[in-house]
Amino acid sequence: MGEVFSTTVRRVADGALSVGGCDVRDLAGAYGTPLYIVDEEDLRGRARAFREGFGAAFGRYGAEVDVYYASKALLSSKIARWMFEDDMCMDVASGGELEIALRGGMPPERIGLHGNNKSDAELRRALEAGVGRIIVDSMTEIETLNAIALELDLVAPVMVRITTGVHAGGHEYIATAHEDQKFGLSLASGAAFEALLECHDAAGLRLNGIHTHIGSQILSLDAFQESAERMLGLRAAFAADTGIWLDEVDLGGGFAIRYTPDDEELAPHRAAAGVADAVAAAVDKVGGPWPRFSIEPGRAIAGPAGMTLYRVGVVKHVALEDGGARQYVAVDGGMSDHMRTITYGASYTATVASRVSEAEPARSRVVGKHCESGDIVVKDVELPSDTSRGDLLAVPATGAYGRTMSNNYNALLRPAVVSVRDGEADVHIRRDTLEDLLSWDVAP
The missing domain is CATH 3.20.20.10 (Alanine racemase)
Known part of the structure; x- marks a missing residue:
């Protein structure tokens, strides 16, 4: 799948994506969309590569070095446990991040506030x-x-x-x-x-x-x-x-x-x-x-290890002033689960994840469902011209600052975070429910 996706992403026989040995269609069916998917093998491998690489590089000079995982990029108590097991340290930037790190078993002496x-x-x-x-x-x-x-x-x-x-x-x-x-x-x-x-x-x-x-x-x-x-x-x-x-x-x-x-x-x-x-x-x-x-x-450990899985809703074609056209592909999330495009003008890519297509590629923009014209997930990408309602769309490199910057704008429900490895999926953070949303609201 190229170097933008995490290391275990593959196309299965009928063209759908799999990650960590799990078919994304099965993950969408079990956990809904949007969905944050973390490739455990990729994330932990990157953490070890930084720890071992810096240890060896500084060791050449007889020096010692510690490597700190950025909890603000992506955090759950299970990820804190992974970092503990892989001999990493961890930085936190709030009381909440500190509690999650401690809950995961990260020794406090290896935490920086x-x-x-x-x-x-x-x-x-x-x-x-x-x-x-x-x-x-x-x-x-x-x-x-x-x-x-x-x-x-x-x-x-x-x-x-x-x-x-x-x-x-x-x-x-x-x-x-x-x-x-x-x-x-x-x-x-x-x-x-x-x-x-x-x-x-x-x-x-x-x-x-x-x-x-x-x-x-x-x-x-x-x-x-x-x-x-x-x-x-x-x-x-x-x-x-x-x-x-x-x-x-x-x-x-x-x-x-x-x-x-x-x-x-x-x-x-x-x-x-x-x-x-x-x-x-x-x-x-x-x-x-x-x-x-x-x-x-920073993001270099968690970012490449994650992807966000969306389901396509509306597709429309818009004529442009230059004489061309753009295919607008609206998905079931947007700026509430993907803040970096509207905040930083960040660039991403995307691919249809539930099938392969032989249709001609179309100049496309992936947008969300929020009441904002700036609600853009991927500004420019080529997607099949037959992209249609019900297709799954995968956006890679969202492991950092996806879930941690997510919100409930327009009263949308924040997605779950699921890690995958060896054909097994594990929930790190469950999806918001309507009951959660109503429980935060004080009824008149």
């Missing part, structure tokens, strides 16, 4: 649970966390999020290291150094290291060397002032995946080798002992 505006309750719960690191994002948070830790008679393990001015990746909304945005403490202004000293002096905090994140959907590794140099330079300046070399440096990540056949991706082995070499060059330039590093691949 992110967020630019953590509540007192979230900070308290993280301390009580014993999370391995809290990434503080402001002077306000440093003061608040210190007070809560002292109240609980605990010491909070912290890393300070640094805005280095080095950024890479795609859309403006997912670039996270430029100065004019909400995350982190500025290296250029001196706020980052001030925050390190504040954490160092706080009785309720243990300063473990520094953290940065330069963006998402990253293809080029050039920015990592500059980012590492600035982070290690800050670490060296702190050591010169205090005599203490911080133990940990997190360089973030956010490696690119392929959403369409025309896209490029950053494979785990290439990312690992490139980042390790960039870090080694930075260490040689800046000096000082090697810290323990950590990396966050």
